[in-house]
Amino acid sequence: MSTENNGDKNNMETTTTPSSLSSVASASKRKAINSHPMGTGLEARGVHAWFGKHHALADVSLDFAAGTVTALIGPSGCGKSTFIRTLNRMHEFIPTAAMAGQVILDGKDIYDPSIDVTKIRLKIGMVFQKPNPFPSMTIGENVLSGLKLAQLKTENKDDLLEECLVKAGLWNEVKDRLNAHGGSLSGGQQQRLCIARSLAVRPQVLLMDEPCSALDPGSTLRIEETIEELSSTMTIVIVTHNMQQAARVSDYTAFFLSDGGPGQMIEVAPTNEIFARPRDKRTENYVTGRFG
Amino acid sequence: MTTNKIYESIQPTRPWQASMKDRLTTGFILIFSLFMATLLVKITGLSGKLGFFVSFVFIFVALTSGREYRRFGSASAKDALVNTVVAAGTFLTLIPIASIIFEVFSKGYKGIYPGLFTHDMSLNSPNDPANVGGLGHAIIGTLILVAIALVISVPVGILTALYLTEIKGKLSQPIRFLVQAMSGVPSIVAGLFILSAILYPITKQNSAVLGSLSLAILMIPTVARTSEEVLNLIPSDLREAGVALGGTQWRTVAMIVVPAAKSGLLTAVILGVARIAGETAPILLLAGGGDRFNLDPFNGPMGSLPYFIWNSFKSGTPESIARAWTGLLVLLMILLFLFSTARFLGNRKVGK
Numbered sequence: 001m002s003t004e005n006n007g008d009k010n011n012m013e014t015t016t017t018p019s020s021l022s023s024v025a026s027a028s029k030r031k032a033i034n035s036h037p038m039g040t041g042l043e044a045r046g047v048h049a050w051f052g053k054h055h056a057l058a059d060v061s062l063d064f065a066a067g068t069v070t071a072l073i074g075p076s077g078c079g080k081s082t083f084i085r086t087l088n089r090m091h092e093f094i095p096t097a098a099m100a101g102q103v104i105l106d107g108k109d110i111y112d113p114s115i116d117v118t119k120i121r122l123k124i125g126m127v128f129q130k131p132n133p134f135p136s137m138t139i140g141e142n143v144l145s146g147l148k149l150a151q152l153k154t155e156n157k158d159d160l161l162e163e164c165l166v167k168a169g170l171w172n173e174v175k176d177r178l179n180a181h182g183g184s185l186s187g188g189q190q191q192r193l194c195i196a197r198s199l200a201v202r203p204q205v206l207l208m209d210e211p212c213s214a215l216d217p218g219s220t221l222r223i224e225e226t227i228e229e230l231s232s233t234m235t236i237v238i239v240t241h242n243m244q245q246a247a248r249v250s251d252y253t254a255f256f257l258s259d260g261g262p263g264q265m266i267e268v269a270p271t272n273e274i275f276a277r278p279r280d281k282r283t284e285n286y287v288t289g290r291f292g
Numbered sequence: 293m294t295t296n297k298i299y300e301s302i303q304p305t306r307p308w309q310a311s312m313k314d315r316l317t318t319g320f321i322l323i324f325s326l327f328m329a330t331l332l333v334k335i336t337g338l339s340g341k342l343g344f345f346v347s348f349v350f351i352f353v354a355l356t357s358g359r360e361y362r363r364f365g366s367a368s369a370k371d372a373l374v375n376t377v378v379a380a381g382t383f384l385t386l387i388p389i390a391s392i393i394f395e396v397f398s399k400g401y402k403g404i405y406p407g408l409f410t411h412d413m414s415l416n417s418p419n420d421p422a423n424v425g426g427l428g429h430a431i432i433g434t435l436i437l438v439a440i441a442l443v444i445s446v447p448v449g450i451l452t453a454l455y456l457t458e459i460k461g462k463l464s465q466p467i468r469f470l471v472q473a474m475s476g477v478p479s480i481v482a483g484l485f486i487l488s489a490i491l492y493p494i495t496k497q498n499s500a501v502l503g504s505l506s507l508a509i510l511m512i513p514t515v516a517r518t519s520e521e522v523l524n525l526i527p528s529d530l531r532e533a534g535v536a537l538g539g540t541q542w543r544t545v546a547m548i549v550v551p552a553a554k555s556g557l558l559t560a561v562i563l564g565v566a567r568i569a570g571e572t573a574p575i576l577l578l579a580g581g582g583d584r585f586n587l588d589p590f591n592g593p594m595g596s597l598p599y600f601i602w603n604s605f606k607s608g609t610p611e612s613i614a615r616a617w618t619g620l621l622v623l624l625m626i627l628l629f630l631f632s633t634a635r636f637l638g639n640r641k642v643g644k
Contacts, residue, residue: 100305
């Protein structure tokens with residue numbers, strides 16, 4: 001793509017950006033797939049989504065291999081968030097919502113009527129865009145709230161509490177004030193608290209819907225480190241508007257786009273390939289910042 | 293738009309909704325519970341509608357939870373149990389409302405005839421048959437009384453709410469306390485207050501405007517409290533955004549806060565009207581009743597529907613009691629009409 005931009009006035013910017021992105025992406029380690037015990041990943045087969053008559057997402061098939069981090073990128077309104085919400089059945093909370101297709105977890109369609117939806121959400125956790133610690137609970141109670149909500153038993157709560165907070169990279173900051181309220185933390189800490197909270201029920205898959213969009217770069221970095229660590233024990237899907245972030249944290253990247261009609265997945269590939277050698281012209285335009 | 297063509301064959305589905313089989317099962321459980329409840333009432337000591345309802349709810353809840361337990365286990369069964377109990381509670385709350393409406397309709401509709409709305413009772417006594425006389429004077433009276441009370445209490449109530457939420461002056465706390473205390477004032481107290489403060493010393497005669505004053509005393513706290521709740525729900529970001537664009541506080545409130553809360557403020561007004569439309573005691577003392585058309589709110593007694601109903605029931609003959617039911621029906625219809633019109637007008641611009 002650098003040759004294509006040579007005549008461009010802005011070629012300094014447009015060519016340096018992707019090359020730096022791809023260098024970051026190739027620097028991020030590629031993990032051997034199937035090398036860990038946490039389930040068999042998640043697979044979306046021909047997923048469509050509607051809001052009333054509006055067809056928001058069309059025919060997305062994506063295989064999230066176990067233990068990988070997949071980033072979903074694309075401009076606003078392309079259906080990324082809608083898609084991620086179909087993966088743990090949060091989509092159906094919108095009254096007019098409808099869908100088609102299958103989402104396979106452990107060999108079973110999570111939309112099958114014989115499946116208990118609450119157990120699905122226990123296996124497929126979610127972290128939201130805005131940090132949302134439960135206001136009536138302390139930091140410690142927040143982390144363990146999933147166990148209470150789902151009425152799960154655990155042998156040693158203190159160990160679990162520490163383990164989750166360590167994994168979320170928050171332990172050192174809060175270990176002396178576990179009885180303080182979650183609202184007393186900063187935004188970045190609150191988001192890591194929410195991550196710790198979703199880890200406590202030991203999900204196989206963690207969905208993150210723009211988890212860093214409201215955070216400062218320091219907190220963003222901490223959360224990216226957390227994602228890196230978590231990816232050895234679970235499958236992670238992250239929606240992000242930040243392409244550098246996608247390049248830094250993910251093994252695979254899927255590019256979504258809407259051409260005025262329903263959002264579609266244009267391309268999915270290993271992250272370094274998407275940023276260095278995108279197959280589709282539209283992906284190239286987007287990742288090089290020439291999207292208009 | 294070629295993409296839409298390709299996907300036309302794919303139909304939107306809602307796999308999370310109950311399937312046909314689930315619905316049939318629910319229907320079967322419902323019928324079976326009704327049957328079992330009937331049987332229980334027949335063969336055991338339980339009797340009456342209450343016994344039937346209680347045993348029906350118990351059987352239905354047990355069967356629904358049992359079915360969920362078989363499908364997804366105990367947590368899901370508890371969920372179903374709570375859902376069914378909540379639904380039964382909702383149904384239970386609807387019973388009195390539905391039976392009131394049914395009772396008023398079934399007893400009141402006989403008295404409706406075209407002349408009812410154009411005649412007054414000046415030439416008839418409540419004991420005359422239902423096809424002479426009318427309650428036109430009472431309808432007009434109620435509308436005038438409510439309209440004057442509305443004109444007084446809506447500005448006062450909403451301005452009070454704005455003082456409490458927007459200005460947040462030093463007097464906020466005492467005013468909030470006063471408004472809360474006032475919302476519990478019995479209507480007869482408001483009536484007696486106006487009676488002793490204005491009617492006896494100054495005007496010395498019944499008039500509609502005095503009745504409206506006492507109604508306004510009852511309505512202001514309702515409007516003010518509900519409006520305050522509604523205005524508190526408007527995010528302060530909006531106020532900051534308005535002020536940050538260079539608006540004064542008054543312009544921001546008038547252009548951004550109040551329009552954003554419009555639907556809720558309308559609810560506040562409707563609740564206020566609902567509070568006063570059926571008030572009888574202060575009307576009795578101040579507007580004084582009356583059985584002829586009187587369009588002058590400042591002079592002489594004025595009829596109203598609650599007074600008409602009270603007066604007709606008091607007479608006690610079959611004809612007058614039938615007349616009272618008709619009055620109730622008309623009052624109910626007027627309120628229904630006012631509320632649905634207000635809702636329609638309030639929602640119209642929001643939808644645009």
